[in-house]
Amino acid sequence: MLFCPPPSNTLAVTIGGMEVSYAPSALGGAFCPDAGRFGDVDTLNPSQRSERMSRIRSENTKPELIVRRLVFSLGYRYRLHQRSLPGCPDLVFPGRRKVVFIHGCFWHQHSDPTCRIAHLPKTKEEFWSNKLGKNVERDHKTNEALKASGWSVLTIWECQTKDVVALAGTIKEFLEPSMGG
Numbered sequence: 001m002l003f004c005p006p007p008s009n010t011l012a013v014t015i016g017g018m019e020v021s022y023a024p025s026a027l028g029g030a031f032c033p034d035a036g037r038f039g040d041v042d043t044l045n046p047s048q049r050s051e052r053m054s055r056i057r058s059e060n061t062k063p064e065l066i067v068r069r070l071v072f073s074l075g076y077r078y079r080l081h082q083r084s085l086p087g088c089p090d091l092v093f094p095g096r097r098k099v100v101f102i103h104g105c106f107w108h109q110h111s112d113p114t115c116r117i118a119h120l121p122k123t124k125e126e127f128w129s130n131k132l133g134k135n136v137e138r139d140h141k142t143n144e145a146l147k148a149s150g151w152s153v154l155t156i157w158e159c160q161t162k163d164v165v166a167l168a169g170t171i172k173e174f175l176e177p178s179m180g181g
Ligand SMILES: [Zn+2]
Pocket: 105, 110, 112, 115, 116, 117, 118, 157, 158, 159, 160
């Protein structure tokens, strides 16, 4: 069905003695044209199609693909977008009872002062702060609900995906704290 040819070249880096390879697409190269394509897309009416396309875009945004490939290359396996859990987490590790969210810094208002993506636009500032404030509130409630049922939550911010070496350390530490990072 959907198939991406293997990348012709990969970038290999060594993280804590372990070699990790990245496909060029994980580093901002070309997208696989088949990724996210649905065979039945033409049977949809325009509003269904637009709804589906926006869902595909929101589920296959680049930071998320970077994280998925990184987690996979570190040897961990996961489930995607488990809708039965609060907030429909991006990556779910059922055996470890851990979930990962990958958040866009603007839409989820990354509060780190060093984040350069999160700041609000000067025009319609009140509208945005209202709208995005609701996202932040929802994220907070989601985290609380997950923690209350025994899940550990890691939020990976879009700006963190620029430094995959540091990110690999963060992910390993979250998934296997006993290994000391
Ligand atoms: Zn950020």
